[in-house]
Amino acid sequence: MDELTYTKGIYTATPQVRHLDNGQYQGVVxxxxxxxxDAETSLYEAKTTSPSAHEALEEAKALAHQILGELEL
Structure with missing residues (x-):
């Protein structure tokens, strides 16, 4: 699967899924x-966990859109 990315100006947000030790999944950006x-990278985590990777990816996508939407260029 190709890596999913969203861009705004000089920023690129990449939503991903992290599998946790308790069997849950967490969206990260x-x-x-x-x-x-200068190039810098920050990692953001979704506040909730999900029972499926698909749900966690949807959370990560929403978080990526929120982060990019709050940026001022």
Missing amino acids: SLARDDGA
Whole structure:
């Protein structure tokens, strides 16, 4: 499966799923900022866990949209 990414200006958000030790899944978003010489990455976690990877990915997608929507360029 291709990696899913969303971009806004110099920011790229990549939603992913993390499998937890308790059998649950958690959505995470990697936010990369690339403005030439400086590149930095931050990791955000969904507040809830889900019983399925699909649900966790949907949470991660929503979180990615929220993060990018709050950015001011």
